[in-house]
Amino acid sequence: MRPSSIRGLAGPGALVLLVALVAVAAPILPLFDPVRQDVANRLAGPSALHWLGQDEYGRDVLSRIIWGARVSLTVAVVAAALAAVVGTLLGVLGGYFRGLVELFTVRVAEIVLCFPPLLLALLVVTLLGPGATTLVFSLAILFAPGFARVAYAETLSARALDYVTAQQALGARTPRILFVTLLPNIAPPLIVQFSLTVASAMVLESGLSFLGLGVVPPSPSWGLMIRGARASMELAPLLLFWPCLALTGTVLVLNLLCDRLRDVLDPRGKAAGRPGFLGRLIALPPAPEPRQAPGLLSVQGLTLAVQSAHGPIEVVRDVGFTLAAGETLAIVGESGSGKTLTGLAVMGLLPAAVTPVAGSILLTGREGRVRDLLRLPEREMRGLRGRELAMIFQDPSSSLNPLLRIGSQLGETLRAHGVRDGVRERVVALLRQVGLPDPERAAEAYPHEVSGGQRQRVMIAAAIANHPRLLIADEPTTALDVTVQAQILALLAELKRAEGGMGMVFVTHNLAVVSDIADRVLVMYAGEVVEEGRVEDVFAVPRHPYTAALIASMPEGDAERLTAIPGTVPQPWAMPAGCRFAPRCEMAIDACRAAAPPLAELAAGRLSRCLRWKEMA
Amino acid sequence: MLAFAARRLLVSLGLVWVVASLVFLVIHLIPGDPAELLLSQGGIAPDPAAVEELRERLGLNAPLWAQYLSYMGGLLRGDFGLSLQDEHPIAEEIALRLPRTLELVGMAGLLATLFGVPLGIAAALRAGGALDRVLSAWAGFALSVPVFVVGTLAVLLLAQQLKLVSAGGYVPLARDPGRHLALLMMPATTIAVGLGAVVFRVMRSSVLEVLEREHVRAAQARGLAPGAIIRRHVLRNALTPVVTVVALHLGALLGGTVLVEFVFNWPGLSGYLVRAVEARDYPEVLGIVLVISIIFVLLNFLVDLLYAVIDPRVRHG
DSSP states (O other): OOHHHHHHHHHHHHHHHHHHHHHHHGGGSSOOOTTOOOGGGTTOOOOSSSTTOBOTTSOBHHHHHHHHHHHHHHHHHHHHHHHHHHHHHHHHHHHHHOHHHHIIIIIHHHHHHTSOHHHHHHHHHHHHOSSHHHHHHHHHHHHHHHHHHHHHHHHHHHHTSHHHHHHHHTTOOHHHIIIIIIHHHHHHHHHHHHHHHHHHHHHHHHHHHHTTSSSOTTSOOHHHHHHHHHHTTTTOHHHHHHHHHHHHHHHHHHHHHHHHHHHHHOGGGOOOOOOGGGOOOOOSOOOOOOSOOSSSEEEEEEEEEEEETTEEEEEEEEEEEEEOTTOEEEEEOOTTSSHHHHHHHHHTOOOTTEEEEEEEEEEEOTTSOEEETTTSOHHHHHHHBTTTEEEEOSOHHHHSOTTSOHHHHHHHHHHHTTOOSSHHHHHHHHHHHTTOSSHHHHHHSOGGGSOHHHHHHHHHHHHHTTOOSEEEEESTTTTSOHHHHHHHHHHHHHHHHHSTTOEEEEEESOHHHHHHHOSEEEEEETTEEEEEEEHHHHHHSOSSHHHHHHHHTOOSSOOSSOOOSSSOOOOTTSOOSSOTTGGGOTTOOHHHHHSOOOOEEEETTEEEOOTTGGGOO | OHHHHHHHHHHHHHHHHHHHHHHHHHHHHSSSOHHHHHHOBTTBOOOHHHHHHHHHHHTTTSOHHHHHHHHHHHHHTTOOOBOTTTOOBHHHHHHHHHHHHHHHHHHHHHHHHHHHHHHHHHHHHTTTSHHHHHHHHHHHHHHHSOHHHHHHHHIIIIIIISOOSOSOOOOOTTTOHHHHHHHHHHHHHHHHHHHHHHHHHHHHHHHHHHHTSHHHHHHHHTTOOHHHIIIIIIIHHHHHHHHHHHHHHHHHHHHHTHHHHHHTTOOSHHHHHHHHHHHTOHHHHHHHHHHHHHHHHHHHHHHHHHHHHHOHHHHHO
16 A cells, blocks of 8 residues: 555545535534425525525525435445445355355346346336335345445455465354455455445435435435426526535545545556557667677666666666677576566567666667667667567467457568568468468468467567568467477577578577577576576586576476476565575575675676686586 | 357347346236235225226236236237326337437437547557546546436526527427437437546556557567557457447446436436336336346347457357
C-alpha cells in the first residue's frame, strides 16, 4: 500500500462520511417536519426560514433532502449488506467445495445475472407490491450474485494457497477455515464490491421511487422528490435541481471512494503502462556520433535502470561486448540476469519502466554508417528495426497476432520496408526458405492453425524477410518441444550461412544449445557480465565459478532448467556489496565479499569477474 | 462459419426454452396464489368466490403439466395470453411497442459506440496525458449521474428553459420522419451519456492491455509504423471486450429504458411494463419479461457471431 493512494482515500471518504453523518443526525437537526404540509406557501422560493424553498405541498425542501438521504442510504446500505452476506456465503461455499455445491450456489445465483437488473426489480415489485421492505429485498436479490462471483473467484485462488492447505493439514474444522482463515484474506475485493453496490443500489432505489414503484409517499426520497418536482418544473425549476444535485453528488463521491478503495485494496486491475512506440524517452546525454566502431555491433558500458519509489535500481550494469559480422554470440544466464533486457535494449524495445542510464550501442549499418542505437530518435530506430536489426522472441504463440493470416503479417513486414511488388511471391518464398511444408497454404493460415515449431519458423521468416545485418534471438527454442528445438537451431545455423555476414546474438539460459550454435559466449549474472570467451575455451576451462556451476549442472541430455546451483539470483534492490555471486559460491573468500571484483582480461577476448580465476583449472 | 452459427443458434434456442420455462415456474411455484395476489388490495382478504372465478378463467385449476403445455403451445403460436385488465391480446401490444424500444436502444448504442470507441482509443494511446485525464474524469462523472436525472435535467434545460427541443413524445416514422428522429434523439442521447462512458472505459483499458501484449512488441521489432501497429495489431484485438460490454449493456437497457421512456413519454415496451406492474397484471408482466429475455438471448447469439467474425480462433474452436 502506497501512502499516496491512502491519502487519495481521504477526500472522498470524508465526503461520504459527511453525507452519512447528516443522514444519521437528521432527527436531532433543527429541521422542519419533512411531511408537514403548508399548502398556502406551495412552491415558495428560498427564504430565511426555508433555505431551499418549499415544494408542491409547501413542505420544507432542505428537510426533505436530508431525510431523503436517510431513507436512500438506509435502503442502499441494508440491501448491499444483505446482498454481501448472502452472496459471499454462496460464493465462498461454491468456491471451497466446488462440484455440486458450486452448481447450487454460484451457478444458480448467476441465473439472476441473465436478467436485465431493473426488469428483475420490477418483477419482484409486481409479486410483493411496492414499499421500502420490497425494495431492500429486490435490491439484495439483484446484487447478491455480484458478491457471489467475486467471493467465488477469490476463494478459488485462495483455497490452493499455502496458508489454507496448512490449516487443512492441521485438521482445522471447515467453518473455521472458511470464516477465520479464508474470509479475511478475500475481504479487500469484497469491500470494493460493497462500496460499488451501495452506489448502484442508490441509483436503482431512486429510479424505482422515481417511477412510483419504490419508496411510498409521503416518505421523503430523492427519487420521489424528482418525480414530484417534474410536474411543477415550469414554475419552480430549482425544486427539481436540489434532489438531482443531492443524488448525483452522493453517487459521485461513493464512486470516487470506490475507485480509490480499489487502488488501495485491490490494485491488480489498475492499468499501468505508457505505450512505448509513440515516442521513446531518451534520457541519455547526447554524444558525438562515432565514425568507426569495432565490428558489426559494439555495446559499451550499458547500464539499465528501473525507476522505483526508492530511486533508480540498476538491473543491467556496465555490460559490454562486440560482435563481428557473421559471428554468433551467446548470452547465457539465469532468469533475472539481465540477458533479455540487454537484447531488448539493442532493439530499442525496452519496457516503459526500464530506462538506459549510461553506455552506448554502436551498430555499423549496411552502408558503413555507425549509429548509437541508445541515442537514436524513435523514428530512425523504426527504419532500422526489421531491416538492419531483427529479433525473434521466446514464445512464438504470442508473438504473432492471432487475428491476422500468417502471409498478411509477413507481407506487412516487407511493405514496411519499401517492398511494393511481388510481396505475395516473396512471402511464399520466405516460408519455403524456413522449411514450412506447404508454403502457399501456410500463407493463408491463421497462426493457431499451425504447430508451435512452425509458428517459430514463421517468426524467423519475418525476422530475415529484409535480410537484416543483426539477428537477436531471445530464447527462440525455450517454448518448443525438445525435438523441434534441434530443428530450429539447425534452421538458424543454415540461415546464417545463407545470409552471409549476418551477425547473431543468441540469448539463452540453456548452455547445452550454446556449443551447437555460438562462436563466443558471454555469461551474465545478476545484471553483470561475469565471463566471456570462445565457446571451446569457456567449456574446456571456465574461469568463473558461476560458469563452472552452469556447466556442471548440464545433464547429458537437454536441460530444461538450471536447478543444481544452490540459492537464487539476488534481487536487484538487494545486491551484495562485494561479488554478486559470492553468497552462492563455494570458492568465496573474504576478499570476494569485501569489494566488487572488476572484470579482468585474462587473454585477448577472454574475460572473468572472479578474483580466484587462476585457481580454476 | 455456418456450422459454428448453426451450433450457436441451437444453444440459443435451448436457452430461450429454459427462460420460458423458468418464467412459467416463477409464477407458479412462488408461494401465494396469483389470483389471490391480484385481487387482494391493501391486506384485505379477497372474496373467495371471486378468487375461484379468476382461477377458473386463468386456467389455474388444471394440473401444472397441462398448464405448462398450454402455455408453451401458446408461446409457439405467438400467443402470450390476454391482459387481465382489458382482455386485450398481450402479443399485439408487445408487437406495437417493442420496435420503438429497440429503436431507442439501438440509437443509444450507436451514439455511445460512435463516441466511446474513438475517444477510448485516443485516451489509451496517450494514457496519463491531458486528454486522457479530462476524458477519464468526465467518464467517472457521467457514470455517476442516474439516467433519469440526465433526462429530467435535459428536459428542464433544453426544453423548458431554452425551448430548443420539445420535452418528449412520439411521432411514427411513417407520418413525419424528421420529427420522429428529432424526438428520438433526446432520449437516445440521454441513455448514450452513461453508456458512452462505459464504452469509453472498456475501450481504453482494452487498448492499454493489448498494447502490452507480446505480438505488439513483435510487430514493433519488425519495424512497422505506429499507425499500422494500432490499426492492424491493436484495435481489432481490443474490440472483443467492447463488443461484450456493449451487448451486455444493450441487453440490460431493454428493461432499463423504463426510466428514460417515462421521462420522455416514449411509448415503448417499458411504459407498458410499468403499467402492468402497477396493475399487477401478471400475464402482461410475464409476456414482456419473456420477450425481453428472448431478445437478450438472441443478442448474446449475435455477440457470439461477432466474436467469430473478429477472431478466427473462435470460428474453428
